[in-house]
């Protein structure tokens with residue numbers, strides 16, 4: 001693969017250079033003129049085109065998104081952050097959709113980067129039909145990116161996509177700082193946040209899976225193999241490659257071991273889940289896009305005190321809590337890992353275990369952030385994963401959260417298009433009563449109607465009829481509690497020994 005020169009870039013009809021700028025840019029977004037030197041440099045090597053045209057097309061091609069940089073309160077904070085945070089510049093390729101979509105995508109990348117502990121200095125995206133196979137953004141834009149890196153003093157570039165090993169190296173060669181992609185960023189966040197043994201193991205496995213094909217990407221031996229544009233990698237087999245082979249084998253062995261361990265841990269979790277199923281405690285799963293407010297809602301519904309953070313992926317380990325409906329029926333409520341668009345596919349695989357919980361629940365509370373600029377997209381992204389894990393036949397309630405902060409018109413729109421939806425605020429408590437009542441109505445009903453005279457020594461059974469079933473009538477008699485109730489089969493069997501004498 002050879003680099004395309006800037007002049008090729010400019011003439012390539014695929015790159016949309018001819019398209020005019022969007023007539024009115026939304027607030028907070030502006031296309032910035034490139035530095036004068038840049039334009040002069042471009043003209044020098046592209047004498048066939050007139051400079052002004054080039055300037056204009058370039059402006060359309062590389063946009064800067066304003067307001068992405070992290071706000072800092074005072075100077076001491078700057079120093080503090082510089083010590084421990086990476087200084088990053090974001091770059092995205094805008095291939096389809098509206099300007100707003102492109103901006104949202106980069107804003108999400110910024111949120112991810114900040115969650116990973118980075119300081120976001122700048123963000124740019126480029127309009128292209130598809131990412132450049134060599135450098136992701138094209139070599140001309142890569143040079144401009146280099147200038148932005150110098151200008152801002154960044155030490156890392158984060159790309160909004162999954163880059164091939166070759167693209168990472170080529171871009172690093174041009175911008176001269178570390179380049180990471182969205183997948184690596186998400187993996188990094190997952191690694192920082194995973195708490196349980198299983199969660200940690202799953203993240204480690206996914207990281208190794210990601211690293212494996214990229215091993216040759218790091219270090220010198222690789223640039224040698226990739227260089228020359230010849231694809232003759234095997235011809236240059238040398239000590240470097242042997243080392244890589246050894247590393248690869250080690251990683252594969254480690255991965256096999258981790259898979260076995262994860263399988264064992266999964267068995268433990270399955271047993272627990274089966275126990276819950278056997279006891280017929282109905283289960284509700286809270287699912288939704290990352291940062292939608294799932295953990296806040298769990299707290300609101302159960303007072304559980306689960307970690308809530310204004311960060312993406314604050315929750316990486318499933319949390320299951322016991323809860324009670326207003327009518328006193330007991331159910332379990334499970335918090336889940338947040339979903340995100342373009343979740344790297346090996347991560348979907350790795351986190352399937354937590355999503356299986358969703359698939360086997362009796363009811364899904366699908367939480368969506370009503371104050372987000374594109375809640376419909378988030379709903380769609382989550383539903384895609386719900387389909388993936390085969391949970392389509394589980395009833396779903398769409399919980400439009402953050403009603404306190406959302407645009408009332410957006411709320412109306414969502415409630416109109418989503419048939420089974422209601423608006424709540426986990427923060428203020430608005431709508432929570434209605435949600436609790438709806439959960440009560442949606443939970444599966446126990447189906448066996450029994451009548452039993454339960455001796456006072458068996459009080460636990462009466463309590464179970466209350467929590468696991470639905471008590472229709474209850475009367476305290478001389479011999480015990482006379483109970484009429486709807487219960488599940490197992491409890492019906494246990495109560496059948498206490499059938500009241502007829503007459």
Ligand SMILES: Nc1nc2c(ncn2[C@@H]2O[C@H](COP(=O)(O)OP(=O)(O)OP(=O)(O)O)[C@@H](O)[C@H]2O)c(=O)[nH]1
Nearest residue numbers: 290291292293294295296310313314315338426427
């Ligand atoms: N204004 C407002 N903010 C909310 C509401 N609910 C949650 N938040 C905020 O949204 C952020 C994310 O909340 P979490 O409950 O951690 O979201 P989550 O869906 O569990 O996020 P992940 O676990 O990271 O996927 C926090 O800053 C909350 O304070 C709400 O009803 N209104």
Ligand SMILES: [Mg+2]
Nearest residue numbers: 294295314315
């Ligand atoms: Mg959470």
